[in-house]
Amino acid sequence: MMKTLAFELCRWTAVAVAILFIVRLSDGFSTVSSANPQKVLEAAYTCADTTNLQPASNQIIKRLYGIDPSEYEFCALYYALTNMDVDELLLIKYADSSQEQQIQSAAKARLQGQKNVFENYGVGQMDLLNNHSILMSDSGFAFFIINLKADESAAAFINALREEE
């Protein structure tokens, strides 16, 4: 009887600790936007300075960010027309916080990588990278932009998320 009680105590303690640990690891509740990702992308793209932007293939996304677009529900990138420009617009719809962290890490690495390339000689590029780049996550979407109109594009992104599909 005592043994049974001891076993009960041990196993339910393990369950309690596991629940606490999982809650600690989780990011809490947030609602996922039901907005159409394509419409969100169009809204953000329309408000950006699109002079230097072109759509990227999955291979380009893999090469520039090291992430596999097929792992995400929606993944789209616009990138610069030439190697001397740094304009980019990335929109990804992720499924969980680990994907979110993956995207954040990839975007930060991309930004830093571009800064390393243009440091000391690309004044215009460095201005965009330092002062006109935004990385944010909201309602299941990750948004990263390097663009003269980054603020307007980010605002359009947020507004688009609030629209129901």
Next chain:
Amino acid sequence: MSLSGVFFVFLFFPSSILLYRLIPEKWRNSLLLALSLIFISFGNPADLILIGLSTVFNYFTALEIDGLRSMKREKTKKLVLATGIAVNTALLIFYKYFVFLMSNIGLNVNFGIPAAPVGLSFFTFSAISCLCDVSKGDETPLKNPFDFALFISFFGKLSSGPIVKYRDMARQIKDRTMTATSVESGMKLFLIGLGKKLIISGSLGKFFNAFRTQDISTMSTVTAWLGALFYSLMLYYDFSGYSDMAIGIGRIFGFSFSKNFDHPFISSSMTDFWRRWHISLGAWFRDYIYIPMGGSRVSKSRHILNLSVVWLLTGLWHGANWTFVVWGLYHLVLLLLEKMVFKKILKRIPTIIKTILTFLLTVIGWTIFFSDSLSTAEAYLLRMFGLGGSGLVDSMGKYYLASGGILLFVAMIGATPLLSAIGSKIEKRDSVLVKVSTAVFFALLLLISTAFMISETVSSFLYAQF
């Protein structure tokens, strides 16, 4: 850490074997456990805590069940067993199905769920098998907690199976031997698995990835079938390759795990197919769901219900998407038709026809499996049967037939028992030439696999997503 990665193949694995060989026998289980914990921590260190807590929970639950069974307190024993199964299932549902369930009841909430611990689907099933086997009296619980932890977390089988039942591994944890024969045989199996995964599946995968990027609405019938064939064979070689590697690793350390694939593409019926494909999963569902529900020794309607539950769960086990559910139910329908409607007719059909038909039916099923939504699956299937798209054959179909046809043919031959039968016959000849040729063959296999290993950027094991 991937079993087919450079770090594992050239550093972790050989070091493990060397350490295991050098260490006194009484410390070998502890060494394997330590290596398994290191293996887990290479992915996400948080997994160590969750797998550890799951191990603690199941260890004490198994001990309690055993104690209650010996005291003949059946009702309490069943209650403890039920709560044990419920907790393991809850862990699985939370990580794999919570968001899917919420979105299906109209609640688009994201709990910010962390990534599932490595091998979640596999170790929870192993844990449940332990609780059930101990409850039935088929096995006693492992009293040494480190031995039990090894059963749950052994690196050879943790990340992607096979699903090893408790009764099959418990005795081997307590008593097994590493011999020169087991090391040689295990190493050969590991290398064959590595080659299957990296060389054949990797090559097939490159073709299939090209199909994935195509617009389904403009696909011709031949192109659609080619895509489905590439996927079917790619999945087989990837998963069976990984299973061979896992079984080979186990064999080196003295464990004898049953094979997980037995040339499924020569099956002459769907029943036969499921005795040859992912055998450990089928056996688990048979022993712990189907038979406890009564199996086939019940009324016809109850038999259908039992099969329906098993196939619904089999589909769901593969992932949180309606495509997997439909895929499972697709196989249920085929099995029911085979057992209950066409049984007599099928007996009269030549085996070769039945084999081809079974193969085609499984390929059709895989299109549902690889589609990311039911609408995509529907569109793809329509193209396979000539509805819409670009007619019977287009330039893309011709191109992939020309460039990938030989690979497909070789892969299909390799999926039959022919090559392994030839290999076995050659090995039986006890001559120096055979020994040298065998060594050269496996050295070349390792060399070519290494080249593929290095050339791929990310090639996570396909089934690991399940």
